[in-house]
Structures are given as structure tokens and as C-alpha cells.
Amino acid sequence: xxxxxxxxxxxxxxxxxxxxxxxxxxxxxxxxxxxxxxxxxxxxxxxxxxxxxxxxxxxxxxxxxxxxxxxxxxxxxxxxxxxxxxxxxxxxxxxxxxxxxxxxxxxxxxxxxxxxxxxxxxxxxxxxxxxxxxxxxxxxxxxxxxxxxxxxxxxxxxxxxxxxxxxxxxxxxxxxxxxxxxxxxxxxxxxxxxxxxxxxxxxxxxxxxxxxxxxxxxxxxxxxxxxxxxxxxxxxxxxxxxxxxxxxxxxxxxxxxxxxxxxxxxxxxxxxxxxxxxxxxxxxxxxxxxxxxxxxxxxxxxxxxxxxxxxxxxxxxxxxxxxxxxxxxxxxxxxxxxxxxxxxxxxxxxxxxxxxxxxxxxxxxxxxxxxxxxxxxxxxxxxxxxxxxxxxxxxxxxxxxxxxxxxxxxxxxxxxxxxxxxxxxxxxxxxxxxxxxxxxxxxxxxxxxxxxxxxxxxxxxxxxxxxxxxxxxxxxxxxxxxxxxxxxxxxxxxxxxxxxxxxxxxxxxxxxxxxxxxxxxxxxxxxxxxxxxxxxxxxxxxxxxxxxxxxxxxxxxxxxxxxxxxxxxxxxxxxxxxxxxxxxxxxxxxxxxxxxxxxxxxxxxxxxxxxxxxxxxxxxxxxxxxxxxxxxxxxxxxxxxxxxxxxxxxxxxxxxx
Amino acid sequence: xxxxxxxxxxxxxxxxxxxxxxxxxxxxxxxxxxxxxxxxxxxxxxxxxxxxxxxxxxxxxxxxxxxxxxxxxxxxxxxxxxxxxxxxxxxxxxxxxxxxxxxxxxxxxxxxxxxxxxxxxxxxxxxxxxxxxxxxxxxxxxxx
Numbered sequence: 059x060x061x062x063x064x065x066x067x068x069x070x071x072x073x074x075x076x077x078x079x080x081x082x083x084x085x086x087x088x089x090x091x092x093x094x095x096x097x098x099x100x101x102x103x104x105x106x107x108x109x110x111x112x113x114x115x116x117x118x119x120x121x122x123x124x125x126x127x128x129x130x131x132x133x134x135x136x137x138x139x140x141x142x143x144x145x146x147x148x149x150x151x152x153x154x155x156x157x158x159x160x161x162x163x164x165x166x167x168x169x170x171x172x173x174x175x176x177x178x179x180x181x182x183x184x185x186x187x188x189x190x191x192x193x194x195x196x197x198x199x200x201x202x203x204x205x206x207x208x209x210x211x212x213x214x215x216x217x218x219x220x221x222x223x224x225x226x227x228x229x230x231x232x233x234x235x236x237x238x239x240x241x242x243x244x245x246x247x248x249x250x251x252x253x254x255x256x257x258x259x260x261x262x263x264x265x266x267x268x269x270x271x272x273x274x275x276x277x278x279x280x281x282x283x284x285x286x287x288x289x290x291x292x293x294x295x296x297x298x299x300x301x302x303x304x305x306x307x308x309x310x311x312x313x314x315x316x317x318x319x320x321x322x323x324x325x326x327x328x329x330x331x332x333x334x335x336x337x338x339x340x341x342x343x344x345x346x347x348x349x350x351x352x353x354x355x356x357x358x359x360x361x362x363x364x365x366x367x368x369x370x371x372x373x374x375x376x377x378x379x380x381x382x383x384x385x386x387x388x389x390x391x392x393x394x395x396x397x398x399x400x401x402x403x404x405x406x407x408x409x410x411x412x413x414x415x416x417x418x419x420x421x422x423x424x425x426x427x428x429x430x431x432x433x434x435x436x437x438x439x440x441x442x443x444x445x446x447x448x449x450x451x452x453x454x455x456x457x458x459x460x461x462x463x464x465x466x467x468x469x470x471x472x473x474x475x476x477x478x479x480x481x482x483x484x485x486x487x488x489x490x491x492x493x494x495x496x497x498x499x500x501x502x503x504x505x506x507x508x509x510x511x512x513x514x515x516x517x518x519x520x521x522x523x524x525x526x527x528x529x530x531x532x533x534x535x536x537x538x539x540x541x542x543x544x545x546x547x548x549x550x551x552x553x554x555x556x557x558x559x560x561x562x563x564x565x566x567x568x569x570x571x572x573x574x575x576x577x578x579x580x581x582x583x584x585x586x587x588x589x590x591x592x593x594x595x596x597x598x599x600x601x602x603x604x605x606x607x608x609x610x611x612x613x614x615x616x617x618x619x620x621x622x623x624x625x626x627x628x629x630x631x632x633x634x635x636x637x638x639x640x641x642x643x644x645x646x647x648x649x650x651x652x653x654x655x656x657x658x659x660x661x662x663x664x665x666x667x668x669x670x671x672x673x674x675x676x677x678x679x680x681x682x683x684x685x686x687x688x689x690x691x692x693x694x695x696x697x698x699x700x701x702x703x704x705x706x707x708x709x710x711x712x713x714x715x
Numbered sequence: 716x717x718x719x720x721x722x723x724x725x726x727x728x729x730x731x732x733x734x735x736x737x738x739x740x741x742x743x744x745x746x747x748x749x750x751x752x753x754x755x756x757x758x759x760x761x762x763x764x765x766x767x768x769x770x771x772x773x774x775x776x777x778x779x780x781x782x783x784x785x786x787x788x789x790x791x792x793x794x795x796x797x798x799x800x801x802x803x804x805x806x807x808x809x810x811x812x813x814x815x816x817x818x819x820x821x822x823x824x825x826x827x828x829x830x831x832x833x834x835x836x837x838x839x840x841x842x843x844x845x846x847x848x849x850x851x852x853x854x855x856x857x858x859x
Binding site for chain 1: 750752753754755756757758759761762763764765767770771774775776787788789790791792793794797798801825
């Protein structure tokens with residue numbers, strides 16, 4: 059006969075207000091095999107756990123039920139306590155009578171809540187009687203990391219992991235690392251030049267022996283699990299041999315063809331063989347195959363003629379390389395919502411309506427105008443500039459419901475940059491609210507208004523149109539209650555921040571969650587902000603949601619510290635919830651092999667002493683098995699079972715309800 | 716009191732189903748329907764053997780809800796695709812065995828869909844209450 063102890067937690071009044079815990083304990087005492095029952099105010103408290111340990115020893119229990127909160131909260135706590143008392147931790151089961159019972163019942167008479175708690179606890183007791191002692195599985199850890207995305211968050215994560223002495227593979231989709239931050243002119247609230255603080259980090263990453271940078275590359279496939287991922291990375295054809303190229307730039311100089319520059323946000327042109335910007339890391343050009351006449355029509359080839367080291371290779375193909383890593387940091391960043399969606403603001407139709415990132419390029423010393431503010435249509439210096447905030451943000455109908463968080467600050471920065479460059483200019487800002495929460499942020503906005511004379515108008519813009527070479531902005535000033543019509547020379551839209559194209563397909567490859575805006579989900583938004591539901595995969599930067607540079611850097615460092623903590627162990631213990639095969643009954647139909655999503659089931663040959671194969675059997679690789687149980691339900695001969703969720707356990711629970 | 720018991724096969728792969736969604740459920744005013752729900756935790760909908768469902772009905776459940784991650788968003792990569800395919804094949808067999816399909820529900824609910832989860836439970840419990848106790852299997856057993 060088993061010797062089971064049942065501990066019912068009151069959780070203060072969380073459970074006790076709608077569940078009569080004493081009655082639950084008393085009812086459970088009537089069941090066969092239950093030798094101790096009791097209720098307690100806070101089971102998870104130190105005295106609560108000590109009490110549990112003492113009772114386990116005193117009553118020589120061989121199974122423990124704790125009826126309390128969700129197993130996600132305290133299963134670990136109680137299993138540890140039980141282990142300390144000399145019992146196998148998997149002989150302890152948690153019944154959830156808080157989230158799944160007391161919290162969803164409002165019956166003050168406690169009738170329904172008590173009844174349900176009794177049922178749930180009874181089911182758990184019957185299940186527990188079938189529990190086997192299990193021990194954790196030890197698996198080795200590959201101490202190399204993959205960082206996806208070479209923006210500031212990814213670079214920071216890579217640098218921190220590398221500094222911890224571990225190898226990092228930094229994968230970037232564009233021809234150079236740097237991300238969106240490399241495009242910015244200055245950064246709020248310190249007004250230091252973005253490239254001045256960004257490029258040293260980029261160079262540091264490229265010089266660090268522990269960091270291998272793969273630009274113009276994308277993650278294609280991810281297999282495995284924490285500590286043992288296998289990643290396939292597609293290196294897109296660059297048409298330039300990276301080992302030979304010395305970055306002299308002669309090919310770029312001689313290339314006679316041009317295309318729109320992605321880095322300059324389409325405001326100027328670049329050559330067809332190009333590096334996105336002068337400080338690109340690595341300083342190796344890439345050929346834009348779609349626009350290259352040599353690749354398309356076999357005409358030209360000027361770059362190959364002038365190239366000294368002969369590194370241009372028009373026949374180069376995509377290459378897929380495989381890397382084994384133990385942890386992955388995802389830092390894929392953001393992009394701006396396409397402004398074309400906002401026809402009333404004239405973007406795309408009116409040349410002098412530009413986006414926030416385009417203004418950054420205009421103001422940047424390395425930008426298309428060399429840092430002078432000149433409007434795109436005729437190159438004149440604009441004397442009146444209107445900035446429109448919340449374009450798409452906080453607009454559920456046409457855009458997104460969330461606040462893009464950084465626009466209030468960068469618009470204030472834009473007005474200041476503008477004033478510093480065009481002293482007699484006037485800036486106007488249409489805003490909904492000014493959200494300047496952050497260290498020295500509010501002071502920064504005040505400075506824009508008070509020192510640099512930005513005119514802030516609270517209200518929305520209804521229409522932007524062109525008239526006699528001017529851009530007319532019609533809107534409301536809700537503070538004075540007047541309709542406003544401004545004659546502007548240029549309009550800057552603070553468009554919403556959205557997730558990168560393809561964020562969802564990458565999430566599916568990685569097996570991590572994302573929300574309806576395709577921003578990645580943290581494991582817990584407050585307490586596990588850089589972890590994902592998939593162990594060993596961490597998040598950093600704006601792929602999680604809109605955030606500013608300091609936050610992105612913090613997340614990069616935070617996920618690096620998580621990776622290094624993981625790598626500080628030689629092996630890792632994992633839950634023994636795995637499938638195992640009954641070797642007596644398996645008839646080698648291989649349904650399980652087909653069903654297994656992790657390729658964890660192998661075909662094993664059973665041989666006699668002469669080496670003759672007697673029969674074939676399915677064999678589960680415990681390191682790879684994740685314990686989903688798909689094979690169990692697929693097995694026709696009932697020859698596979700899932701430890702911790704055996705058929706026996708489930709039927710026992712079903713029989714008791 | 717057991718007359719209207721509903722059994723939920725509630726996958727572990729909804730880590731927040733137990734905490735997050737139900738924490739929010741508290742705010743969204745869950746109704747009395749919850750009191751007749753009993754939950755069986757399993758790692759994945761793919762783990763569900765159709766016999767579990769028949770067993771539940773045999774043991775006195777009046778309705779069964781199978782709920783897990785959305786297809787394409789499986790915590791275990793593809794488990795719910797197996798579950799979905801198995802469900803399609805199994806549904807007609809269950810109908811053949813005499814179970815009213817109004818008593819059996821398959822629904823994809825993600826951990827962040829608290830409102831959907833609450834509505835689902837409320838609607839199904841209301842519907843099953845209207846149908847009354849499922850006595851066919853019990854009668855069969857007694858007849859034997």
C-alpha cells in the first residue's frame with residue numbers, strides 16, 4: 059500500500075476564500091493509501107516547506123501531493139523539498155487549485171470550489187500512485203553561440219559573449235553589420251553622433267577573435283534543443299570572394315551602373331557593386347545581382363577588370379553552411395511601417411514628405427546631402443518643417459494599437475538638429491501626447507521647445523497636399539481649439555515601428571512565439587524578459603517591441619549573461635519526461651519514427667552473437683526527445699510510453715474523476 | 716453533482732493556460748461554468764490517445780474539451796498537426812459510437828488568448844448543461 063501525504067495550501071486567502079481547505083484535507087484522508095493530510099497557510103514559505111520535509115520523514119511517505127497554485131509556480135520548489143527529505147522528486151505532484159479553481163470561482167459559500175478541489179486532488183492522488191521514480195537526464199552543452207541580427211543589440215550580445223571567452227557566430231542579413239542605429243545621425247538625449255559610438259563597436263566585433271561575422275547571410279533551418287542546436291545558414295552569393303578582397307573600393311569606383319540606396323532610404327543612389335556605407339563591416343562589397351548587367355545579360359564586367367586581387371566571381375552561388383551551437387540570441391530588430399499606407403499625408407506622392415529615418419540620413423554628416431538639411435524635391439533649404447507624430451502608432455484603424463515609444467524623443471531631437479543647422483528655420487510638431495519617460499528625457503523635450511523654439515501643437519493632421527511648391531498641412535490645435543493650416547517646405551512623418559519582414563517565418567524556424575504584430579514573445583514579460591518558451595533561445599532589442607538604444611543594449615547584455623551562465627556548466631540536467639520503448643512488444647512499424655517531430659527515434663538492429671540481425675526495434679534518443687508524446691498516441695502496438703505522462707497515469711486520473 | 720462534469724485535456728504546452736490566461740480570466744469575470752470543469756494536464760495535444768476521450772465519457776464526463784496551441788504554433792513543432800489529423804479521422808468513429816458531437820469540442824487557444832479561453836469554457840459549459848447528463852454509456856454498463 060502506498061503512503062501518500064496530502065498538503066492543501068490556503069495561499070493566504072487566495073485559495074481559502076472560495077475553497078474550504080480543511081474539508082479538502084479531511085476528505086482526502088478517507089482515500090486508500092493516504093496516510094497524512096493537512097492544510098497550511100503558505101506551503102511555499104520556509105516554515106511550510108520545513109513542515110513538509112518533517113512530515114515526509116515522520117510518516118515515511120512515499121508520495122506527496124501539494125494542492126496549491128500552478129505547477130509553473132512551485133512544482134520545482136516542492137520537488138526540491140521532497141528530494142531534501144529523501145524522496146524521489148518525481149513522487150511529488152502538484153494539484154492546481156488556485157488558477158484553475160479558486161480564482162475562477164466567486165462562490166463565497168465555498169461549495170463549488172471545495173467540491174472541485176476535492177475532485178482535482180483525488181485525480182492527482184490516483185495519478186501519483188502510478189508515478190515511477192525518475193532521475194534527471196544529463197546532456198552535454200556545446201559552448202558556442204549564434205546571434206541573429208547585427209544591429210546594436212546583436213553586436214552587444216556577441217561582444218559580451220565573446221568577452222566571456224566563448225565563440226560567437228554573428229549572422230546579418232544585410233551586407234554590413236550596424237543595423238538601424240548605423241543610419242542615425244545623432245542620438246537622444248546626449249546628442250552624440252550615432253556613428254561615432256556605433257562604428258567602434260562594429261570594428262571591435264570584427265577584430266574579436268571569438269566572433270565570426272557572417273553578413274549577407276540568413277538563418278535557414280534550426281534543429282535540436284538547448285545546448286545542442288544545429289543551424290543551417292544560407293550565405294547569399296556576394297559575387298566577391300571574401301578571402302581575397304582587400305576592400306580597396308576600385309570596383310565600386312569603376313562600376314558604371316547605379317541603383318537606389320537602401321541604406322540612404324532611397325534618397326540617393328549607390329553603385330551596383332557596393333558597400334552600404336563607408337564604415338561598413340566587413341569592408342567587402344556585394345554585387346546587386348538584380349541590377350548588374352553582367353550577371354543578367356553578360357555585358358560590362360568592369361569591376362572584374364579593375365579588381366587587383368581578382369576576387370570578383372560572377373558565377374558564385376549561395377552556400378549553405380552548418381554550425382553547431384548551444385544557445386541562440388535573436389536580435390532581428392525593426393523597420394518602419396510603409397508610409398504609403400497613409401495617403402492623407404501624401405507620402406510617395408509629395409517628394410517633400412519624408413520619414414523619420416530619411417530625416418536622420420539628411421541630418422547625418424555622411425548622408426546624401428553631407429549633413430545639410432535640404433529638401434528632396436529641389437534641394438532648397440526648408441525654412442518651415444512640420445513634424446507629424448504617431449503616424450500609424452496608437453491608431454488601431456489604419457496602423458497599430460501600440461505606442462512606438464521612441465518617436466516623441468527622436469522628433470524632439472529632429473527639431474533640435476534642424477534648428478542647429480538652419481538657424482532661421484521654424485519647426486512645428488503635431489503631437490497627441492508627449493511621452494518622455496526616461497532619464498533626462500523630459501528635460502530634453504523641454505530643451506527642444508524652450509531653447510530651440512520648436513512649436514508644439516497638440517492635435518492631429520487631417521490632410522497634407524501640395525500647392526505652389528509648398529506643402530500645405532491642415533490640422534487641428536486642440537489646445538486653442540483652432541483649425542491650423544501651415545505652409546511647410548518639408549514634412550517629416552514619425553512612422554510606427556513594426557517588426558522586420560520575415561519575423562514570423564524566423565520565429566517558426568526557431569520555435570518561439572510572436573504576437574499579432576509579429577514581435578517576439580518573452581517567456582514572461584516582467585520576470586523573464588530575455589528568455590523565450592524555447593529553452594536556449596534568448597531575445598534582444600526591438601524584435602521584442604519598440605524600444606530605444608539603451609534598452610536594446612541592456613537586453614543584448616542580459617541575453618549574453620544568460621548564455622554565459624548556461625555555458626558555465628559542462629552538462630545540463632533536464633527533465634526526464636521522455637518516451638521509452640517496450641522492447642518486448644515493438645514490432646518495428648516505424649509509425650513513431652514518422653510521427654516524431656525531433657527525429658529522436660532511431661531504428662535499432664538487435665543482433666545475435668554471430669552478428670545476424672534478429673529483429674529491428676525503435677529506440678529513443680533521450681538527449682533529443684522533448685517529451686511531446688506524439689509517438690505514444692501514434693503507436694499501434696502500445697509499445698511506447700511517455701515517462702511522467704504514462705497511459706497508466708492518465709487512465710488512473712480519468713478513473714478517479 | 717457530477718452530472719455535468721466536463722473534462723478538459725489541457726496541454727502543458729500552454730504554459731500560461733494555468734497561470735497567465737487564467738489570471739486574466741479572473742479579471743474577465745469567469746462564470747459558474749468553471750466549477751464543472753476538471754482538467755487533465757498533458758504535454759501536447761499530440762499525446763492524446765482517442766481512447767482517453769472515450770474513457771472520460773465512460774467515467775461520467777458529459778462533455779470533453781481538447782485544447783492546445785494553434786496549428787503552426789506548436790510548442791512541440793508539429794504535435795498539434797498530428798492531433799488535428801487524428802481528430803478528423805476519429806470524429807466519425809465517435810459519432811458512430813453514439814457520442815453527440817455537441818459534447819466534444821476541439822479548440823485552439825494560445826496562452827495569450829484569455830478572453831477566448833473564458834468564452835470557450837462559458838459557451839461549452841452552457842451548451843453541455845442544456846444537453847444534460849450523458850447517461851448512454853453508464854446505462855450500457857449497468858445493463859451489462
